[in-house]
Amino acid sequence: MLVLNNEEIASMISMQDCLRVLKDAYQALREETALNTPRVDSIINLNEQEGTVYSFKTMGGVIQQGVQALRINSDVVHWPDVTGQRRRVKVPAANGRWVGLVYLFDPSTGMPLAIMPDGVIQHYRVGAANGLAAQYLAPVGAKTAALLGSGWQAQTQLLALDAVLGLQEVRVFSPNPNNCEFFCHIMQQKTKARLISVSSAWDAVKDAEVVCSATNSMSPVLLLEWIRPGVHFSTIKAQEVGADFFPLVHPFLHTVRQAKAEVISAGDVPNFEKEQGWWRRPEVRSYPDLTDLISGKVVGRQTASETTLFVNNVGMGLQFAAVGGLILEKARELKLGRELPDDWFTENVHP
Amino acid sequence: MLVLNNEEIASMISMQDCLRVLKDAYQALREETALNTPRVDSIINLNEQEGTVYSFKTMGGVIQQGVQALRINSDVVHWPDVTGQRRRVKVPAANGRWVGLVYLFDPSTGMPLAIMPDGVIQHYRVGAANGLAAQYLAPVGAKTAALLGSGWQAQTQLLALDAVLGLQEVRVFSPNPNNCEFFCHIMQQKTKARLISVSSAWDAVKDAEVVCSATNSMSPVLLLEWIRPGVHFSTIKAQEVGADFFPLVHPFLHTVRQAKAEVISAGDVPNFEKEQGWWRRPEVRSYPDLTDLISGKVVGRQTASETTLFVNNVGMGLQFAAVGGLILEKARELKLGRELPDDWFTENVHP
Numbered sequence: 001m002l003v004l005n006n007e008e009i010a011s012m013i014s015m016q017d018c019l020r021v022l023k024d025a026y027q028a029l030r031e032e033t034a035l036n037t038p039r040v041d042s043i044i045n046l047n048e049q050e051g052t053v054y055s056f057k058t059m060g061g062v063i064q065q066g067v068q069a070l071r072i073n074s075d076v077v078h079w080p081d082v083t084g085q086r087r088r089v090k091v092p093a094a095n096g097r098w099v100g101l102v103y104l105f106d107p108s109t110g111m112p113l114a115i116m117p118d119g120v121i122q123h124y125r126v127g128a129a130n131g132l133a134a135q136y137l138a139p140v141g142a143k144t145a146a147l148l149g150s151g152w153q154a155q156t157q158l159l160a161l162d163a164v165l166g167l168q169e170v171r172v173f174s175p176n177p178n179n180c181e182f183f184c185h186i187m188q189q190k191t192k193a194r195l196i197s198v199s200s201a202w203d204a205v206k207d208a209e210v211v212c213s214a215t216n217s218m219s220p221v222l223l224l225e226w227i228r229p230g231v232h233f234s235t236i237k238a239q240e241v242g243a244d245f246f247p248l249v250h251p252f253l254h255t256v257r258q259a260k261a262e263v264i265s266a267g268d269v270p271n272f273e274k275e276q277g278w279w280r281r282p283e284v285r286s287y288p289d290l291t292d293l294i295s296g297k298v299v300g301r302q303t304a305s306e307t308t309l310f311v312n313n314v315g316m317g318l319q320f321a322a323v324g325g326l327i328l329e330k331a332r333e334l335k336l337g338r339e340l341p342d343d344w345f346t347e348n349v350h351p
Numbered sequence: 352m353l354v355l356n357n358e359e360i361a362s363m364i365s366m367q368d369c370l371r372v373l374k375d376a377y378q379a380l381r382e383e384t385a386l387n388t389p390r391v392d393s394i395i396n397l398n399e400q401e402g403t404v405y406s407f408k409t410m411g412g413v414i415q416q417g418v419q420a421l422r423i424n425s426d427v428v429h430w431p432d433v434t435g436q437r438r439r440v441k442v443p444a445a446n447g448r449w450v451g452l453v454y455l456f457d458p459s460t461g462m463p464l465a466i467m468p469d470g471v472i473q474h475y476r477v478g479a480a481n482g483l484a485a486q487y488l489a490p491v492g493a494k495t496a497a498l499l500g501s502g503w504q505a506q507t508q509l510l511a512l513d514a515v516l517g518l519q520e521v522r523v524f525s526p527n528p529n530n531c532e533f534f535c536h537i538m539q540q541k542t543k544a545r546l547i548s549v550s551s552a553w554d555a556v557k558d559a560e561v562v563c564s565a566t567n568s569m570s571p572v573l574l575l576e577w578i579r580p581g582v583h584f585s586t587i588k589a590q591e592v593g594a595d596f597f598p599l600v601h602p603f604l605h606t607v608r609q610a611k612a613e614v615i616s617a618g619d620v621p622n623f624e625k626e627q628g629w630w631r632r633p634e635v636r637s638y639p640d641l642t643d644l645i646s647g648k649v650v651g652r653q654t655a656s657e658t659t660l661f662v663n664n665v666g667m668g669l670q671f672a673a674v675g676g677l678i679l680e681k682a683r684e685l686k687l688g689r690e691l692p693d694d695w696f697t698e699n700v701h702p
Contacts, residue, residue, distance in 0.1 A: 119700025349470025
């Protein structure tokens with residue numbers, strides 16, 4: 001049983017690899033040689049901490065010829081207002097750190113294989129999903145992109161779009177100009193595209209062929225007036241786009257199977273944490289999703305003038321099986337990580 | 352982060368403690384200071400192993416003033432015929448061992464607290480649930496019981512019934528007489544009740560005030576002709592009793608909230624593993640459950656002549672929060688287990 005850390009994972013992971021293994025995983029899902037386990041969020045209020053809840057989230061997935069993954073998030077969450085928009089913020093309450101873990105198991109024996117933190121993988125798998133969607137949905141030859149947000153998620157969104165499109169210019173906007181400048185400075189070393197920090201969302205969006213939102217906003221970030229023929233819009237969460245956007249664009253979701261992620265709660269939990277947004281409505285299941293695109297069940301962009309939208313409405317645990325399996329393979333090759341005795345995590349008592 | 356093993360857990364656990372912490376947990380569930388996370392089973396066929404599947408199961412629960420637990424089972428499963436009855440058997444495919452784990456987290460910080468095998472806790476929590484039900488449902492002064500089955504689950508069923516009723520005689524039947532004899536020999540050291548191995552189910556059942564089934568049968572074990580006024584029937588799984596039993600008795604379930612445990616599957620998985628038995632029908636939600644009994648929402652046995660039935664239809668992850676939290680507390684007092692660095696299981700990357 002191997003224990004890995006984020007530094008080791010970061011040293012082994014690449015966006016190209018993630019795009020490849022995720023594509024294979026979605027194909028396997030279609031062929032029923034892989035399985036995605038629904039996400040379940042359970043939320044309970046913390047009596048002593050007003051306006052703060054404990055949120056425990058699990059998602060899983062298995063690839064027949066690969067690994068079973070379970071990703072766990074054990075989060076203390078609150079919702080501050082940042083520049084007028086409510087954000088969902090995970091408090092690093094575990095001695096100043098966060099708790100997100102990926103557990104891997106061998107489906108042919110049941111054996112636990114590895115435990116690793118989810119942070120690096122999380123950003124790559126979200127980026128890679130939106131990148132794969134852009135392969136099918138971005139206008140042919142798109143070279144300019146707008147990036148809204150300058151956090152961790154924005155980094156891998158940029159890497160993924162760049163990997164599939166070979167971008168020339170990306171205009172980045174964030175409500176916090178310092179973050180935005182810093183982001184462009186850091187990320188300029190990782191892309192040939194020219195990164196430009198701009199002072200309004202409109203400045204980022206107005207000439208972009210691909211508009212990518214990568215925020216933790218709880219309310220829509222994409223504005224209706226931005227809709228133009230030929231543009232591809234991309235979001236990393238459902239809340240970043242309103243239901244009014246859908247009739248005006250050709251929409252695709254990350255997954256419709258898992259659109260009904262279950263949320264259960266106890267005690268005094270804010271309603272917006274449990275709310276039934278558009279992404280939990282039954283009609284969401286009629287949209288095509290990334291598995292449909294990759295397996296060829298539906299075609300992506302069909303004309304230069306159509307406006308497309310990809311919403312990474314909810315993640316799939318299966319992504320952690322794909323990327324986690326890749327990381328484990330590399331770690332074994334490179335002999336990275338700390339080995340713990342298998343007997344600590346198995347038993348001779350029938351469970 | 353503490354790693355415990357079954358020997359350590361067995362040295363610390365007692366049925367009386369389990370009955371107490373479970374009772375508190377069900378009460379907390381009613382008061383919404385605890386939360387149970389639905390069980391999800393995902394099942395995929397193993398191409399190379401005909402008639403064998405990989406089954407990955409999660410269930411969780413949190414107690415506001417206690418711990419969040421997640422219990423995982425990573426099982427290779429097949430279904431042999433044993434003396435004419437199909438059984439669900441977990442193959443010890445992980446180097447001859449099974450894989451069932453309980454992970455504990457601190458809800459006030461998110462911090463991982465412990466990893467421990469589930470085997471010992473599993474048997475105690477099932478036993479304690481049926482024991483608590485017997486407190487409310489067994490006839491007053493019941494001293495004789497029938498026990499069908501002589502495996503691990505039968506051991507804790509016996510301990511729990513004995514703890515709440517103070518039994519004088521228990522007749523034990525198993526299709527395998529050697530197992531049955533051995534069971535009585537071993538367990539006689541742990542109870543003042545006289546244990547008698549009998550050669551037919553009827554011999555066990557005919558004079559019993561409490562009839563307890565503790566098998567891994569996939570088809571009904573309790574027979575309609577056994578129904579007599581005043582008897583309390585108890586099963587550890589839904590499949591042990593048929594739908595035809597219900598109109599003839601006063602039925603109670605372990606939990607109606609979780610009766611709809613989700614089962615997803617891919618590939619060639621036997622239908623009986625996915626089947627919608629009576630325990631997944633909507634009307635199941637109209638039965639009272641153990642939380643109703645413990646919180647006083649419903650009363651249990653009301654007359655000496657009524658026939659009651661308790662079906663442990665599906666477990667609750669919350670039970671692992673209750674018993675796991677107790678074990679962790681004791682392990683800390685006794686300084687048992689192996690400590691791993693917290694930093695291995697937390698991260699400074701926002702997940």
